Amino acid sequence: MQEFIERRLYKRYVTVISVNRKDGSLVPIYIIWEDGTRYKIDQIIKIINAKASEVGGVGKMYQVRIGRHIRNLFYEKNRWFVESHKP
Template identity: 45%
Template structure:
């Protein structure tokens, strides 16, 4: 029988460079993880209402960041991602 290591997941609020189109839609361009790390968003696969496993809901962007598929959430007036580190 295999045991899987359980991962704690945290809600990490982040800065996001965002384009607001003339139609009013938000398009995230880059995430600023911390003072030293800024990552471009390569591709957005889908945008829909959704909830996070760490709590919170809003617009859920399924996107590619540096070649990795990740979920980015826009909750009311700020952005967050699910992270294994607080």
């Protein structure tokens, strides 16, 4: 029998390099991790006004593809965060 392990999610604030277009849209280009590693956002799959993420907070949710991985990137009150399994 496989044991169920609950994996709690945390808000992990990150640095994001983005472009603010003349039409007012905000486009994230890179996510920069705490250790300085830079991850290029290969594709923005969708942008929605999120009422709340699993870790709380409101704002815009950008579902992005980084390599083969899909992540939810949130823009909340002038800063960015991702949902992470590590605080």
